[in-house]
Amino acid sequence: MTTLNATMDHMHMGNLASKAEPASKAASTSSRPLTQSDTDSDEKLLLDVGNHQSREAFNKLFERFSNKIFAHGMKITRNEQLSKDLVQEAMMTVWQKAPLYNSDRGNVQSWIFTLTRNRCFDMLRKQKRQPLCVSADDIWPAGMEDSESLVERDQGSLAVEFSNIERFLTQLPEAQQAVVEKVYLLNLTHEEAAADLEIPLGTLKSRLRLAMGKLRQLIGTSE
Amino acid sequence: MTTMKSNLHPSTEMLEKFVSGDLSVGVNLAISAHVEMCDHCKSAIQQIELRTADQWTNAESSSPAVYQADTASMIDSIIATPQLKEPIEEESEVGSIHMLDRSVKLPKVLAKAASEGLVWKQLGAGISQADVKIDEEAHCSFLYMKPGSQTPVHKHQGTETTLVLDGSMTDELGEYGKSDFIFRTNNDTHQPRTEDGCLCFSVLDSPLTFTKGLARLLNPINKLRFQRAVGSRVS
Numbered sequence: 450m451t452t453l454n455a456t457m458d459h460m461h462m463g464n465l466a467s468k469a470e471p472a473s474k475a476a477s478t479s480s481r482p483l484t485q486s487d488t489d490s491d492e493k494l495l496l497d498v499g500n501h502q503s504r505e506a507f508n509k510l511f512e513r514f515s516n517k518i519f520a521h522g523m524k525i526t527r528n529e530q531l532s533k534d535l536v537q538e539a540m541m542t543v544w545q546k547a548p549l550y551n552s553d554r555g556n557v558q559s560w561i562f563t564l565t566r567n568r569c570f571d572m573l574r575k576q577k578r579q580p581l582c583v584s585a586d587d588i589w590p591a592g593m594e595d596s597e598s599l600v601e602r603d604q605g606s607l608a609v610e611f612s613n614i615e616r617f618l619t620q621l622p623e624a625q626q627a628v629v630e631k632v633y634l635l636n637l638t639h640e641e642a643a644a645d646l647e648i649p650l651g652t653l654k655s656r657l658r659l660a661m662g663k664l665r666q667l668i669g670t671s672e
Numbered sequence: 673m674t675t676m677k678s679n680l681h682p683s684t685e686m687l688e689k690f691v692s693g694d695l696s697v698g699v700n701l702a703i704s705a706h707v708e709m710c711d712h713c714k715s716a717i718q719q720i721e722l723r724t725a726d727q728w729t730n731a732e733s734s735s736p737a738v739y740q741a742d743t744a745s746m747i748d749s750i751i752a753t754p755q756l757k758e759p760i761e762e763e764s765e766v767g768s769i770h771m772l773d774r775s776v777k778l779p780k781v782l783a784k785a786a787s788e789g790l791v792w793k794q795l796g797a798g799i800s801q802a803d804v805k806i807d808e809e810a811h812c813s814f815l816y817m818k819p820g821s822q823t824p825v826h827k828h829q830g831t832e833t834t835l836v837l838d839g840s841m842t843d844e845l846g847e848y849g850k851s852d853f854i855f856r857t858n859n860d861t862h863q864p865r866t867e868d869g870c871l872c873f874s875v876l877d878s879p880l881t882f883t884k885g886l887a888r889l890l891n892p893i894n895k896l897r898f899q900r901a902v903g904s905r906v907s
Contacts, residue, residue: 499755502751502755504747504751507747507750507751508747511743511747515743517728517729517731520731521728525693525694536746537746537750540746540747540750541750541753544750544751544753544755545753545754545755545756546755546756547755548755548756548757549756549757549758549759555718555721555722555725556722556725558725558726558728558729559721559722559724559725559726561725562721562724562725562728562729563721563725566691566692566693569693570693574697577808579697579806579807579808580788580805580806582784582785582787582788582806583697583701583781583784583785583806587704587780587781587784588700588701588704588781589704590704590780590781591759650757
């Protein structure tokens with residue numbers, strides 16, 4: 450956490466981290482090569498799709514999952530055409546929602562499995578012309594598991610001395626410290642920070658939310 | 673919604689079927705609404721999802737469900753679509769049911785299911801019912817029992833899934849409170865009653881049969897009502 454402490458010293462002097470430093474840092478670390486190999490994990494592929502719109506990574510995911518999606522379609526619908534449509538629908542959802550993937554809530558396999566199940570459910574109801582007031586995403590809501598709803602509110606009103614913030618920061622889990630550092634001290638955008646830390650954008654956002662919630666709690670209880 | 677203690681949960685087998693998408697819409701609704709109220713089942717479902725996805729990913733396709741298509745053009749059309757940077761936040765309209773003696777805030781998924789409006793019918797003996805036409809294979813409805821009321825003794829030919837949304841009730845087999853999930857198969861004969869009133873969501877996959885007294889006269893009518901409710905032609 451040396452970077453963090455150094456930067457915190459800047460903050461003491463009322464001198465927020467200058468723009469030049471983070472920009473160059475971001476550029477140097479996020480320009481890693483994007484070539485995919487067969488041994489890349491599903492997660493790396495999905496991150497490259499989500500953070501860099503990598504077609505090559507998407508191709509690989511398609512290769513790995515389309516047959517499994519098709520098999521799920523056949524099991525539920527017993528209809529070849531519908532199952533092919535499901536492959537298209539599910540892989541389209543993978544592409545579109547890749548930036549929202551959050552590794553804190555499960556792995557890539559369960560992410561793709563659940564979105565396949567959901568698309569299949571909706572497709573089948575549409576096909577049978579059943580009422581659509583309830584969709585799969587209502588029945589299996591994303592983040593069914595987190596009961597807390599921490600929203601980023603009143604970030605500006607944290608009237609607490611910097612030395613306190615520094616102390617509080619060190620009480621956060623390391624992963625959350627890293628996220629706060631990138632976004633609040635280095636002024637990276639969420640996308641840049643996610644690419645820098647090589648985590649999905651969704652994960653970054655949820656860690657940031659948790660960190661800010663925790664900080665707010667610490668600040669609140671300390672006074 | 674705050675989580676309350678629940679004594680009765682869907683079986684592990686049911687949760688597994690829920691996760692894999694093998695259940696009817698009506699039962700899915702009941703389980704989803706229960707899970708929304710139950711931390712215990714929430715974490716169980718996370719585990720089951722990981723397990724199910726793992727099996728799904730590692731399944732050897734023994735009967736090779738060969739999927740062949742013009743992959744390249746499909747991929748082209750997919751990556752031409754824009755990616756989402758933010759989740760689509762849906763305004764969750766708060767849904768409540770207002771009864772004579774109480775207002776009950778519904779779990780989100782049931783509020784959605786009821787969003788097209790509920791038409792309440794008196795079934796007699798202090799019991800009213802509002803159908804939710806959402807499942808072509810099962811009869812889904814909200815059931816409200818006034819304080820001090822009881823249903824006629826009945827049994828089920830198929831299965832009956834009941835989720836208690838408010839109040840409490842008892843039958844020969846136990847006592848049930850808010851968020852309890854009750855699954856009954858055929859041959860269970862019972863007569864629910866309530867002291868303080870009770871609102872439930874109920875899913876029946878075949879008509880009820882009353883087994884005692886004058887209520888038996890209602891059996892042909894029940895059959896008709898069931899057919900109308902699910903909109904299918906049951907012989």
